[in-house]
Amino acid sequence: MSVIKVAILGFGTVGEGVYRTIQSHADELTAVLGKKVEVAAVLIKNKHKEREIREGVLVTNNFAEILELPQLDIVVEAIVDKEPTFTFLKKAIERGCHIITANKEMFAHHGKELLNLAEENHVTLGFEATVAGGIPVIQTLRQLLKINRVQQIQGILNGTSNFILTEMRVKKQSFAESLLSAQVNGYAEADPTNDVEGYDAFYKTMILSRIAFGEEPNWQDVEREGITSITSELIETAEKLGLRFKHIASLTRAGGSIKASVKPVLVGNEHPFYHVEGVENAVNVFSDIVGRITLQGPGAGMYPTASAVIEDLVYVCQSKPVKSSATPTSTSISESENPQGKETWLVYGLAKKQLSTSILWIEQVSDGTYIIQATKKDVAQLASQYNALGYYPILGEYKVEMKDEVLTAL
Ligand SMILES: NC(=O)c1ccc[n+]([C@@H]2O[C@H](COP(=O)([O-])OP(=O)(O)OC[C@H]3O[C@@H](n4cnc5c(N)ncnc54)[C@H](OP(=O)(O)O)[C@@H]3O)[C@@H](O)[C@H]2O)c1
Known part of the structure; x- marks a missing residue:
């Protein structure tokens, strides 16, 4: 049976979770992909740390050694910071590897460039783990x-x-x-x-x-x-x-x-x-x-994040590279949801006389604290006039359901 060779960059919470999951779910991976998935190399920073990694896996702090492996199909990246990660991933794509990353900071800054490079090199890039951990x-x-x-x-x-x-x-x-x-x-x-x-x-x-x-x-x-x-x-x-x-x-x-x-x-x-x-x-x-x-x-967490990476592993192996430039079709949200652009806000540090006519006062919660309806511009203007004023939007419909303690405080 042919083998899919993987390198894991980083062996912290995420990297170790991915390594362990590849071992614990080897049968499921083989059944889905028709090939055995094997970790060929792990990149770390500190060579002296004790790690539970099988013999035969290359453990190195030199990324060039990983790139020189005779077979390398997928590079999973679970390091921190934008660099040297971005440089490592560019080199891996140029070598023809599919890429999976968990590094949101790096991907937010360089995702577009990496996706374009992946497209040019006919490989796929997975980034499920960059957003909301285990949630697909x-x-x-x-x-x-x-x-x-x-x-x-x-x-x-x-x-x-x-x-x-x-x-x-x-x-x-x-x-x-x-x-x-x-x-x-x-x-x-x-x-x-x-x-x-x-x-x-x-x-x-x-x-x-x-x-x-x-x-x-x-x-x-x-x-x-x-x-x-x-x-x-x-x-x-x-x-x-x-x-x-x-x-x-x-x-x-x-x-x-x-x-x-x-x-x-x-x-x-x-x-x-x-x-x-x-x-x-x-x-x-x-x-x-x-x-x-x-x-x-x-x-977040070791296994939820590993789950996202492993799902990406299946995704990159099964997908045909798609054009990163393809723009999803989208429509604007209906403006009728909020016709006057007014939102509901909890404001504090405000005197009643400071409320202007364009602001609808809904509730006085306590001295200086109100629930109001106003445009964002009006609230921001109030805040620029009165330094002590703070405000937070209330999402969705606000129903006036004040508890007894609040009512007695009025
Ligand atoms: N933790 C989570 O739940 C979670 C969830 C989603 C996404 N993420 C993202 O996943 C990435 C990894 O997170 P983590 O929590 O696993 O981090 P971590 O526990 O701090 O592990 C980082 C790993 O990267 C290695 N490393 C750091 N810099 C390196 C370099 N320049 N060269 C080679 N190896 C290097 C470290 O090596 P040593 O072991 O030798 O120090 C360590 O093994 C981050 O980008 C994070 O934002 C994390």
Whole structure:
């Protein structure tokens, strides 16, 4: 029986998970592909670390040795940072290998170039693991896009932020305490900036935009805000109103352009993301035939991410390279969903007299905290006038269902 030879770049959480899954699911892989899948080489940085890797597998910190292997069919990349990864992958594509990557930062920056290079070299590039870990969102979009026209995608794409927001609410902890708990549990890195400031979710959003709409919005035009401004007091106020803070990435095709944002928003009980808790991720896709569908599951971790990589392994082996320039058909979301462009907001640090006539006041939650309906422009203008003012959008229909404690606070 012929063999598919794989090199794994990186042997950390993801790389080791992929290595183990190739051994544990060898029979399934052989049955699907009609060939045995064999790990031929592993690239690491530190040669002195103890690792459980079978004899006969080349373990090296020199990528050139991997490229020189007599047979090499697939390169799985699970390293960190943009470089030297991008350079390694270009060389692997030029050598004629299919590529699978889990590295969202690198792929958000260089995905287009790699996809073009893969097309020129008649190989396929898999990147399922770059977005939402084990949730098969890229394959679902690929399948949907054959006929459906995708109009909007929303997602909880960063498990660390979702974990922190859940801990703050459930355990009534501060942001700092919840971040520490995420670090102790291995959900956040020593430097959590990428996660808590929204960069990680931003990169994933740009990858989703490319696959769903064939292009990305201008990166500078994307509103990116992390969760560091959310206090336990705000979480408590929201909870009393039946709302929860979620860090949500949003992509909408509207009026010929793509609107994108990555920021904290409030959702009510009826929203599919309300019950997405802890490190879970979720993606909601709205397309013209099927309507709204929601996928939910583990957004990171050794085996969920390995699952995404292994599914890609089957995908790259079975697919015929497609033109990366093929743009999915898409239509704009109906503007009638929100005729005046008004959204519902929770605002705080505001005096009633500061509300202008163009703003519809729905509820006074407590002194200085209101639920209002206004255009984004009006709210931003208010915030520029009053430094103490903070505001968060409420997604979906907001129903006035105030609990007793809030009513007595009025
Ligand atoms: N962890 C997750 O749940 C998850 C989920 C989805 C996507 N990802 C993405 O997957 C990638 C890997 O994540 P991870 O969590 O597995 O990272 P990790 O545990 O830190 O492992 C990184 C691995 O890469 C190796 N490495 C780093 N720089 C290298 C270099 N210049 N040359 C050769 N090897 C190098 C390290 O070698 P040593 O072992 O010698 O130090 C280590 O084995 C990242 O891009 C991440 O964003 C991770």
